[in-house]
Amino acid sequence: MRLTRVRPAVVIIAAIVTIATACSSGPTGGQGPQTSSSSSNAPSVPINGDRSDPVNVLVARAIANIQGYWTTEYPQVYDGAAYEPVTGGFYAVDPGTGPLPPCAESASDIAGNAFYCATKDVVAWDVKGLLPDLRRTYGDFVIPVVLAHEWGHALQARSDFEGMTVTREIQADCFSGAWSRHAIDSDEYQVSSVDLDRALAGFLSLRDEPGTAADDPSAHGSGFDRINAFQNGYENGPTTCAGYRDGAPAVVELPFSSAADAAAGGDAPYEDIIAGVPVDLEDYWSQVYPELTGKQWTPVRRVVPFGSQAPACGDTSAEGYLLFYCVPDNYVGFENDSMQGFYDEGGDFAVAALLATQWGIAALTQMGDSSDEATSSQRADCLAGAWTASVLLQNRNATSGYSLSPGDLDEAIKALLTFRGPGDADRQGAGFVRTEAYRSGVIDGAKPCLPTS
Numbered sequence: 001m002r003l004t005r006v007r008p009a010v011v012i013i014a015a016i017v018t019i020a021t022a023c024s025s026g027p028t029g030g031q032g033p034q035t036s037s038s039s040s041n042a043p044s045v046p047i048n049g050d051r052s053d054p055v056n057v058l059v060a061r062a063i064a065n066i067q068g069y070w071t072t073e074y075p076q077v078y079d080g081a082a083y084e085p086v087t088g089g090f091y092a093v094d095p096g097t098g099p100l101p102p103c104a105e106s107a108s109d110i111a112g113n114a115f116y117c118a119t120k121d122v123v124a125w126d127v128k129g130l131l132p133d134l135r136r137t138y139g140d141f142v143i144p145v146v147l148a149h150e151w152g153h154a155l156q157a158r159s160d161f162e163g164m165t166v167t168r169e170i171q172a173d174c175f176s177g178a179w180s181r182h183a184i185d186s187d188e189y190q191v192s193s194v195d196l197d198r199a200l201a202g203f204l205s206l207r208d209e210p211g212t213a214a215d216d217p218s219a220h221g222s223g224f225d226r227i228n229a230f231q232n233g234y235e236n237g238p239t240t241c242a243g244y245r246d247g248a249p250a251v252v253e254l255p256f257s258s259a260a261d262a263a264a265g266g267d268a269p270y271e272d273i274i275a276g277v278p279v280d281l282e283d284y285w286s287q288v289y290p291e292l293t294g295k296q297w298t299p300v301r302r303v304v305p306f307g308s309q310a311p312a313c314g315d316t317s318a319e320g321y322l323l324f325y326c327v328p329d330n331y332v333g334f335e336n337d338s339m340q341g342f343y344d345e346g347g348d349f350a351v352a353a354l355l356a357t358q359w360g361i362a363a364l365t366q367m368g369d370s371s372d373e374a375t376s377s378q379r380a381d382c383l384a385g386a387w388t389a390s391v392l393l394q395n396r397n398a399t400s401g402y403s404l405s406p407g408d409l410d411e412a413i414k415a416l417l418t419f420r421g422p423g424d425a426d427r428q429g430a431g432f433v434r435t436e437a438y439r440s441g442v443i444d445g446a447k448p449c450l451p452t453s
Contacts, residue, residue, distance in 0.1 A: 048101070049092025055131045055143065056092045062144035063090060063123075065188055066151050069179055077238050078159055086154050088121035094128045114146055116153040123150050138202040141195050144183065145202070145230075148176035152241075159242070167246050170229040173203075174241035177233030193430035200432060201417050203227050204410055223410035224439070225251045231436050252392065252409065267348040267405075270340055276402075277352045278303050278332070281359040283399050284387050288446055289363060300362050301329070303355075305336040322419075323354055325361040332358045346414050349404070353412035353438070354419055356384035360449075369451060377428035378437040381416060382449030385441020388412060392442070412438060 045060040067085050074083035091101035095111035101124035103117035104110050114125035125131055125146075134142045152172025155161075161168070183189045184196075191199075204223040228249070233241045268276075282299055289297035304311050310318040314328035323334040332355065343351045360380030369376055388409070391402050416438055417431035428434065441449055 045090065047090045047092050049094075049127060053092065053127060055127050055135060058135070058140055058143040059090070059092065059125065059131070059147060062147040065144070065183060066148055066179055069182055070151065070155065073178075073182075073238055074155070074158075077242050081159075084158055086116075086121055086123060086151075088117070089123075091122060091124035092127040093124055095126055096128065114150060116150040116157075118153070118157040121154070121157070123147070123154070134202055134205075137205070139195055139198045141180075141189060141191050142199045142202040144189070145176055145180060145199050148179040149173060151179070152176060163244070163246050166251060167244060170225060170249075170251065171241055171244040173226050173229035174233035174244060175238060177230035177235075178238040178241055179233075180230070181234045181237070193432060197417055197431035200227055200230070200435065201414070203230065204414055204417075222252070222407075224413055224442075227413055227435060228439055228443075231432075231439065235436075270343045270348070270351070273343070273348045273351050274303070274305065274339075277355050278359075280391070280400055280402050281356060281387060283396060284390055285359060285363060287396065287399075288386075288390075289366070292446060292450065293367060295366075297363075298330070298366055300325075300332055300359065302331045304331055304333040305339070306333060307336060310335075323358065325358040325365070327365055330362070332362070342415070342419055346418070347407065347411040349408035349411040350415035350419070352408075353384055353388065353415045356387045357381055359387070360384050364450075367450070371451065374429045378433060379449050379451075381434045381437040382441035383446055384412075385438040385443075386446035386449060387441075388438075389442045389445060409442070 045063045047056055047060055049056055051057075051060065070083045071085075075081060088102065093099075093101055093104075093110045095107040098107070100107070101110065101117075102120035102122050103115070104124065110124060110126050112126055112130050114123075114130060116123050131143060131146070134146065149172045152175035153168065155175060156168055156171065161171070163171070180196075180199075184191045203226045229241075232249070278300070282297075286297045286299070289295070306318075310321070311326075311333055312318070313324070313326035313333070318324055318326065318333055321333070321335075322338045323332075325332050334355075339351060339354075342354075357377070357380045360383030361376065363383060364371075364376055364379055369379070371379070388404075390396055391400070392404050394400070394403060413435050416434040437449075
């Protein structure tokens with residue numbers, strides 16, 4: 001996040017992006033073990049490699065399920081055309097020993113990678129590096145999610161789809177989301193909300209490096225855009241994904257403003273975020289609240305960072321809360337060491353987005369919203385997204401000094417997926433629904449975040 005005075009408007013590039021490092025329609029291109037999405041028996045899928053390897057057991061099961069899904073769905077999505085199964089083979093490759101799969105010319109083509117190759121109609125994956133590393137970090141379900149993405153490229157080959165690299169990648173993410181919804185709803189995979197959140201976090205690890213141009217031939221997309229596409233498929237189904245074209249949906253790619261900004265990773269100092277973001281949020285709500293309600297905004301009274309001793313909120317202690325809006329006293333409080341640690345891990349805009357959610361709660365409180373805690377939390381996440389959109393579009397450049405840096409939207413998504421105090425997931429909802437609410441605010445603005453009656 002950058003703090004400057006009046007910058008030129010940010011250009012939103014209407015192109016599309018996708019999964020970095022782990023996918024592609026060619027040799028350029030998914031988490032800790034959990035039993036909920038694995039199977040003790042490998043289906044009879046003819047994998048070229050060690051079929052008893054735990055990763056390959058998961059892959060074989062995913063291939064069988066994904067092929068069955070598209071046998072049914074492909075004719076419905078593509079005007080009655082029959083689905084043609086992948087026939088070139090499935091290759092589990094150890095890059096250190098080989099043998100190499102078709103389409104790969106060297107070990108570097110497969111190391112840390114998974115890909116579909118259209119010229120040979122094959123799917124290959126690094127069975128010693130990429131997939132086991134992803135599984136260890138993000139759980140079993142990330143494996144079929146990655147495979148479902150690769151099948152998105154197989155669908156593109158069968159439907160003669162053409163588009164920019166980023167368009168193809170985001171569409172494959174969307175197809176992966178559509179299959180994931182089927183796999184969960186049909187009970188083919190027993191996936192908890194935590195499992196799904198972990199799989200989404202895997203997308204953040206596979207994103208493009210901040211500052212990557214949307215027209216880069218190897219671009220796979222930001223975490224924000226990849227999760228947006230996955231959730232689009234998950235919520236709206238594969239027909240929506242088939243409608244993707246260059247520029248639709250649009251993707252936001254932000255350049256670094258300077259060499260110094262790039263060297264800092266786009267991050268402002270923690271102290272500047274804690275001091276400056278509340279001022280910008282007040283500026284935003286002082287302008288937007290009257291537009292939404294016809295009433296004047298009542299400023300949040302203060303921001304209270306605290307240490308081991310939690311402050312009082314009304315007649316009770318805020319003990320156990322890492323971040324909160326105190327309704328009776330109209331202030332925002334947060335545990336400073338936890339927030340500093342999250343800044344160190346997640347970046348400056350992770351902290352900014354979390355603070356923005358609390359101003360969303362404050363706005364809902366002033367509006368008299370009486371919804372349950374999970375609903376109001378998700379509405380506040382949506383309003384945090386609307387504030388983010390204002391910073392992105394710089395539509396307050398006479399009064400606001402903030403603009404976004406590359407990676408900021410990904411940092412916000414990570415915050416909503418992973419920043420948790422005791423009981424927060426039960427109170428606020430799973431990260432999947434929180435990130436979906438935030439995306440809605442970024443894309444559609446503040447008004448759709450509010451209760452309809």
